Amino acid sequence: MTQALVLGWDRTVLELKMYAREKESVFFSFLSPILLLTLFAVVFAAQVDEQARSNGMNAARYFLPGMAAVGVLLTSFQTVALTVALERDDGTLKRLRSTPMSPVSYFLGKVGLVLLSSVAQLALLLVVARLAFDVQLPTDASRWRTLGWVFTLSAFAGTVLGIAYSSIASARSIGVVVAGPLLVLQFISGVFIPFENVPDWLKQLAAIFPLKWIAQGMRSVFYPDSMATKEMAGAWEHSRIALVLTLWAVSGLVLCVTTFRWFRRGSV
Amino acid sequence: MTVAVTIRGLTKSYGGRATVDRLDLQVRTGEIFALLGPNGAGKTTTVEILEGFRQRDGGEVDVLGADPGRADRAWRNRIGIVLQSTGGLDLLTVREVLRSTARAYSEPRRVDEVVESVGLADKADARISSLSGGQRRRLDVALGIVGRPELLFLDEPTTGFDPQARRDFWELIRGLGGAGGTTILLTTHYLDEAEQLADRVGVIAAGRMLAVDTPDQLGGRDSQQATVSWEEHGQRRLLRTDYPTAQVARLGARFGGEVPGLVVSRPSLEDTYLTLIAPHVHDLQVQEVPA
Numbered sequence: 001m002t003q004a005l006v007l008g009w010d011r012t013v014l015e016l017k018m019y020a021r022e023k024e025s026v027f028f029s030f031l032s033p034i035l036l037l038t039l040f041a042v043v044f045a046a047q048v049d050e051q052a053r054s055n056g057m058n059a060a061r062y063f064l065p066g067m068a069a070v071g072v073l074l075t076s077f078q079t080v081a082l083t084v085a086l087e088r089d090d091g092t093l094k095r096l097r098s099t100p101m102s103p104v105s106y107f108l109g110k111v112g113l114v115l116l117s118s119v120a121q122l123a124l125l126l127v128v129a130r131l132a133f134d135v136q137l138p139t140d141a142s143r144w145r146t147l148g149w150v151f152t153l154s155a156f157a158g159t160v161l162g163i164a165y166s167s168i169a170s171a172r173s174i175g176v177v178v179a180g181p182l183l184v185l186q187f188i189s190g191v192f193i194p195f196e197n198v199p200d201w202l203k204q205l206a207a208i209f210p211l212k213w214i215a216q217g218m219r220s221v222f223y224p225d226s227m228a229t230k231e232m233a234g235a236w237e238h239s240r241i242a243l244v245l246t247l248w249a250v251s252g253l254v255l256c257v258t259t260f261r262w263f264r265r266g267s268v
Numbered sequence: 269m270t271v272a273v274t275i276r277g278l279t280k281s282y283g284g285r286a287t288v289d290r291l292d293l294q295v296r297t298g299e300i301f302a303l304l305g306p307n308g309a310g311k312t313t314t315v316e317i318l319e320g321f322r323q324r325d326g327g328e329v330d331v332l333g334a335d336p337g338r339a340d341r342a343w344r345n346r347i348g349i350v351l352q353s354t355g356g357l358d359l360l361t362v363r364e365v366l367r368s369t370a371r372a373y374s375e376p377r378r379v380d381e382v383v384e385s386v387g388l389a390d391k392a393d394a395r396i397s398s399l400s401g402g403q404r405r406r407l408d409v410a411l412g413i414v415g416r417p418e419l420l421f422l423d424e425p426t427t428g429f430d431p432q433a434r435r436d437f438w439e440l441i442r443g444l445g446g447a448g449g450t451t452i453l454l455t456t457h458y459l460d461e462a463e464q465l466a467d468r469v470g471v472i473a474a475g476r477m478l479a480v481d482t483p484d485q486l487g488g489r490d491s492q493q494a495t496v497s498w499e500e501h502g503q504r505r506l507l508r509t510d511y512p513t514a515q516v517a518r519l520g521a522r523f524g525g526e527v528p529g530l531v532v533s534r535p536s537l538e539d540t541y542l543t544l545i546a547p548h549v550h551d552l553q554v555q556e557v558p559a
Binding site: 006007010011014017018021022086087090091092094095097098099100101102263 | 319321341342344345349351352355356357359360364368369371372373374411415
């Protein structure tokens with residue numbers, strides 16, 4: 001087990017090196033959430049009413065939790081599903097399989113890469129929100145602690161689900177197979193459209209998937225407490241967020257361990 | 269004599285067609301064994317079963333004392349596999365990939381030593397994307413041997429090499445086998461490669477082992493008649509004989525010295541190979557060349 005951890009860290013370092021050397025990809029993965037936040041802040045600036053303003057809200061603060069939630073889900077679920085499918089296709093996984101390395105180390109390498117890169121992306125997003133859009137960031141430790149567990153749980157669940165999801169499609173089709181459902185989720189989970197404006201039956205649908213809960217957790221971190229009344233349950237529901245995300249994380253882990261394929265479909 | 273690999277009655281079918289059909293094979297510890305056969309003969313399937321990458325349908329397989337179908341990581345620690353060049357490494361350097369791979373093994377070779385032995389010392393810190401095809405293949409070998417394997421699998425290692433690169437590569441493999449102590453099982457469809465490298469060769473076609481022997485005795489090569497040919501009266505003369513030495517001596521006496529254009533030959537490995545596989549390969553015509 002210790003060896004799996006040591007090799008897991010070694011894989012993390014290797015993954016980080018590869019990630020950092022793909023400069024265009026780094027640039028856009030850091031830029032996209034900032035670009036989106038800017039867009040929403042500018043387009044919806046006029047729609048924030050006086051009462052909300054007096055409460056410390058502005059358009060950027062309104063969309064910040066959604067951007068943070070999408071950021072962590074894209075970096076974990078989307079990136080991991082795509083790269084694992086690619087690594088299965090180009091023989092990287094077969095090469096790793098031919099060594100005595102435990103598959104756990106490979107998974108840990110992915111988790112490590114996702115955690116470190118998405119922390120950096122979130123940090124940059126928060127800095128830009130604070131400096132460029134004058135968003136009031138939380139000052140009390142308990143909110144930062146909430147951010148800590150929501151973020152970690154989301155990144156972990158997203159990563160293991162991404163690994164599991166990568167097995168359902170080939171490297172050629174995985175892009176569409178991942179992006180399609182994610183886009184739908186972004187629209188119904190309170191990321192682009194405020195959650196209170198989503199029809200009830202779609203809310204129910206969204207509540208099955210993790211993104212709605214990640215976004216809700218992020219809102220509880222970045223919104224004033226008075227906004228909690230606008231939630232479905234009229235409260236932030238931290239324990240339910242933790243429960244749903246944990247369920248997804250555990251099922252993802254079980255799925256990725258039981259259904260993981262080292263080889264391209266049809267090649268063995 | 270100890271044995272590294274034993275296969276008895278191995279079968280594997282895809283879509284009702286037997287790719288490997290009751291195949292038998294033994295590879296001795298420390299030898300270089302070449303598996304020869306046309307495309308689709310079942311070489312790769314057989315080797316992938318030995319590597320633990322595919323499950324067999326039937327038969328017995330023993331690789332270093334274990335069934336590769338149920339092999340664990342301790343077993344993987346003792347074997348090395350030189351895969352067809354894989355992608356996904358382009359962004360890393362030779363040293364980074366080797367160091368990371370070496371860590372997975374209990375008693376790896378030193379990375380510098382491996383880099384040196386495959387002739388990549390001056391490329392050790394180069395991105396893998398900058399390597400030439402031959403250098404890339406050397407890296408594949410480096411990855412296969414960095415864990416100090418007892419048994420090394422090489423699948424068509426020199427496909428696409430230029431002649432000099434192939435000779436260099438053979439030198440590298442000879443150094444690992446023999447005195448190097450590594451048992452090597454390689455597949456190839458180059459006959460000169462098998463002849464140069466292998467202690468023994470096995471010819472496989474239609475999933476069956478047709479013959480196993482040393483390269484110079486395969487298919488009774490050594491006991492077949494030799495052909496003696498020479499120039500006489502402006503014409504090429506050919507003679508098949510069991511006693512080429514006596515024949516040459518007679519010719520020498522007749523010409524009173526040098527025999528013009530003298531050639532003494534035995535059936536080449538290629539002749540023997542083509543004769544062996546002919547019944548199993550439909551689109552291949554082996555023509556008897558009249559003496």
